Amino acid sequence: MTVVPTVPTIDVSPYLQGDISPDRRAETVERVKAVCFEYGFLQVTGHGIPIATQRQMLACCKTLFDLPQQRKDTLSLKNNPARRGYERIGEQVLDAKALPDQKEGFYIGREVPPTDTGFLRGPNQWPDLPEQTFHGPVTDYYQHMLRLGKALLEMLVIGLGHDISVLETLTKEPVVNLKLLHYPPHLSKDERQFGAGAHTDFGSITMLLQQPGKHGLQVHHEPSGGWLPVPAAEDVLIINIGDLFHKWSDGRYNSTLHRVVNISGDDRYSVPCFYQGDLSATNPFKPGECSGETVEQHIRRKFDQSYGLSAK
Numbered sequence: 001m002t003v004v005p006t007v008p009t010i011d012v013s014p015y016l017q018g019d020i021s022p023d024r025r026a027e028t029v030e031r032v033k034a035v036c037f038e039y040g041f042l043q044v045t046g047h048g049i050p051i052a053t054q055r056q057m058l059a060c061c062k063t064l065f066d067l068p069q070q071r072k073d074t075l076s077l078k079n080n081p082a083r084r085g086y087e088r089i090g091e092q093v094l095d096a097k098a099l100p101d102q103k104e105g106f107y108i109g110r111e112v113p114p115t116d117t118g119f120l121r122g123p124n125q126w127p128d129l130p131e132q133t134f135h136g137p138v139t140d141y142y143q144h145m146l147r148l149g150k151a152l153l154e155m156l157v158i159g160l161g162h163d164i165s166v167l168e169t170l171t172k173e174p175v176v177n178l179k180l181l182h183y184p185p186h187l188s189k190d191e192r193q194f195g196a197g198a199h200t201d202f203g204s205i206t207m208l209l210q211q212p213g214k215h216g217l218q219v220h221h222e223p224s225g226g227w228l229p230v231p232a233a234e235d236v237l238i239i240n241i242g243d244l245f246h247k248w249s250d251g252r253y254n255s256t257l258h259r260v261v262n263i264s265g266d267d268r269y270s271v272p273c274f275y276q277g278d279l280s281a282t283n284p285f286k287p288g289e290c291s292g293e294t295v296e297q298h299i300r301r302k303f304d305q306s307y308g309l310s311a312k
């Protein structure tokens, strides 16, 4: 059997479960750190998200994207200051040297009353679907992401020798956005065409749920210059470092280029969850230094650029 090299897998349950020995917790933190230094990506097991919750989340993707185009278009993110809602196929360009992405997407974030609307803040644009087929399962999954995201950030700061209290501002009222994604089968012969063009993620960390068996994610491997395929396996989440944590850690945590080519021959659904952080936060590792770019300034620039939107 040939073993295709890919990004390492780590069971994070020793960190998440409070009753485990300090040595095993420290060992898990050390492994996560080493893999994030080298690859910027890891496959995570023992994350505590129930299988049923994961499956329901993926089922919500199909339900949403099966809606008629016209109904999806009424929920466009382009008309929404909080940048929640629907992105048509070809509307995002993650790699300016490639053709527009062959994917459609839908952003959902923390529900904020309309009185407090601003960039990445505000009410969601919920599709008109029964509670138990969409809003309920998505909200359930979202709550799990908030908890897991915080625990992963803790591991990353402990890995750099800091106390978890440095995360106070970043995790206060964090922007954490789910993105439901649908990739049609890859049919193009044009080598500039991808489901998602090569990019690094903008924020702190990303937690990705892939539809089992629907492979397509590829992660750049600097030492060889090649692309590592990352399998889409059931109950395995993919975690990666974003540009903010790369910058804040003085480049030690790697924010690695990745792209998607939907080679499954079928529709592919996936759900990245972008943990950006509190919009007012600056570098948590330099708490006295508040003059740096805020989460809001950084994300606004990268996000609006990728959709050809001017900053509002």
Ligand SMILES: O=C(O)CCC(=O)C(=O)O
Pocket (backbone or CB within 6 Å): 179, 181, 196, 201, 208, 210, 216, 217, 258, 259, 260, 270, 271, 272
């Ligand atoms: O769909 C995937 O597997 C990855 C998506 C991704 O990289 C992104 O949306 O930033």
Ligand SMILES: [Fe+2]
Pocket (backbone or CB within 6 Å): 199, 200, 201, 258
């Ligand atoms: Fe990404």
